[in-house]
Amino acid sequence: MSKGTEQQTDRSNGKVIKKLVLVVFAMFGFGFALVPLYDVFCDITGLNGKTNDVAVAYKNDGIDTTRTVKVQFITRMAKGIPWQFEPVINEILVHPGEVKFVNFYAKNKSKRDIIGKAVPSVSPGIAGGYFQKIECFCFTHQPLKAGEEVEMGLQFYVDIDLPSEINTLTLSYTLYEISAKVDS
Amino acid sequence: MTTETINESLDDAHNDDHHDHKMTGIKRWLYTTNHKDIGTLYLWFSFIMLLTGGALAMVIRAELFQPGLQIVEPDFFNQLTTVHGLIMVFGAIMPAFTGFANWMLPMMIGAPDMALPRMNNWSFWILPFAFAILLGSFFMESGAPNFGWTFYAPLSTTYSNGSTAFFVFAVHIMGISSIMGAINIVVTIMNLRAPGMTYMKMPLFVWTFFITAYLLIAVMPVLAGVVTMLLTDTYFGTSFFDAAGGGDPVMFQHIFWFFGHPEVYIMILPAFGIVSTIIPAFSRKKLFGYSSMVYATSSIALLSFIVWAHHMFTTGMPLFGELFFMYCTMLIAVPTGVKVFNWVATMWRGSLTFETPMLFSIAFVILFTIGGFSGLMLALTPVDFQYHDTYFVVAHFHYVLVTGSLFSIYAGAYFWLPKWTGHMYNESLAKWHFWCSLISVNLLFFPMHFLGLAGMPRRIPDYALQFADFNKWVSIGGFAFGLSQLIFLAVVIKCIKGGKKAPAKPWDGAEGLEWTVASPAPYHTFSTPPKID
């Protein structure tokens, strides 16, 4: 191969490599961009059973007394948190648009102070966007001293335009210990 | 062919002035930038990994020989399945294809070497470190990764046994190696083709590696990203996948499978290339539908980016999502079907002979198609609710990966061994390897379909009594298949040491520039580009 052509290939090698390396970095970035994109996507489409994580004001569109929806409550303790945490009532019947208030009971059964956080999720996932929380203990942390117990309130309503095929909603709370994360 | 003699004499002349640069002993292999040496290194490395991963599988099958816990603890069993999967995917199949790329691509396009020889040396030599870390973790206090080759969060974060860091660093190194290898392949194919070799004149083998390299460049960085998130979630308090901190474990699966599905095509497209080279050679006909093969390969690659959630049908996706991913997945079966059709059409009315490379290729076509069919069954959302996470899935991906990818690798190895070593391999021993493998591999994987349909879950060290008979047969098939691979080792060693001298072109139906150079291929080939007409 003559000198001339060799140099030429080297130059265009450089160009191709630059482009490919750019793609590599772009795709690495894209992996991370998927994280916010995922949240935005779930927000817009209301998929994933995520509910609002800041309080919403009650929007008075009337109450649909012709429909009754059953809302069930379940709780779960993440690994290692020594609390008792359960709904005071297990289920409640509501009309879409009607505001209800329910309580959850929590007790720190251990001998140390623990900060907990309850993360809600609604099933079926599509209903997450229609379950509106006006006030919820899950908007903040729950610091409980050793042995302390509390009742924590949740005020909510179900949107009047909840799809008609949905008659039962299950709201599930998973309780995590976040003491270490809050302290630091 | 007239170019043949010219090339050979040119190569001989070149050999002489280059030979003094060739180092000897271990240094030759450590410092080599020669594509043939590096190809050899990759191929040996991948074979060693195949035996290592195979040894782990033997322990798995020994444990599953009978119901009950006999040999290993459940946690260690999980480590075995995890590391087996990782080794086979990243250590055996992928490096084997990179080995083929290194050996064959420059010769097929008439280039003197890969475009970036020094980077080539690096991309191989970091690999052993990655697998040393991965395998070394068996001897650490934590034990090896036990969360499955798919390393779902929170199994690999909150519930990790402490091996996550080893795992992440190993995967990072494998990823960097693959990305460097892929960049090298793309640059080589774009810039070093012999004058006159237009894209549509490239052998299909070259096309499939070209497209695979793009897939690697697109998705390996996503894998690097997701394992980085795993690392920071586990050790630095971030919450990408931790619901307590506002993250979401289901998002892990989305990001992982966005990499994971294209990854399965990374492991099968090169196989398509190899088989598309061999079937025409032993049918003594041109490949049927060359350009449709190119377009089919490209569309498979493109579609592979929009089907990932077929691995997640049971995560509670909304109906629209389930349908979207179901139809997109079934769409991939169309270009795949085109390929199978073209291979069969190539054989149609050809003058077939059945040397070992052809036997492995025909077995590939039939058995890969079985794997494609079980894939289609899994792609049907409603039935996947039954099949998901059962042995049916295990059967599916072993048909596409073992009788698919691995069989194509064997086919290619037998096909080009004469070119690599200069000797013909022992045909009757090779046929033993083929028939033993063929029978045992089906005994190993076919009953798994029924086990899965009957409800046996995957990744368990113990099982209900009604699965006992089938599992016994599966284990026997497993041991037989494992042993059969030692025949291959024997064939290769014999072939390197001696055997009938191979002519430049030992297969009369074979086509391509690699057959215009002598066997064994001289250390430097095509220092002057050949003329393509």
Ligand code: HEM
């Ligand atoms: C016709 C083409 C194919 C279709 C329709 C298909 C479909 C599927 C589906 C739906 C699953 C998920 C099953 C479940 O977890 O419930 C799956 C799993 C899998 N497929 Fe395929 N597939 C095809 C080809 C391939 C090929 C060519 C490969 C690799 C060479 C492959 C490798 C895998 C692997 C490794 C898994 C299991 C992943 C895991 O959960 O560990 N598939 N396939």
Ligand SMILES: [Cu+2]
């Ligand atoms: Cu897939």
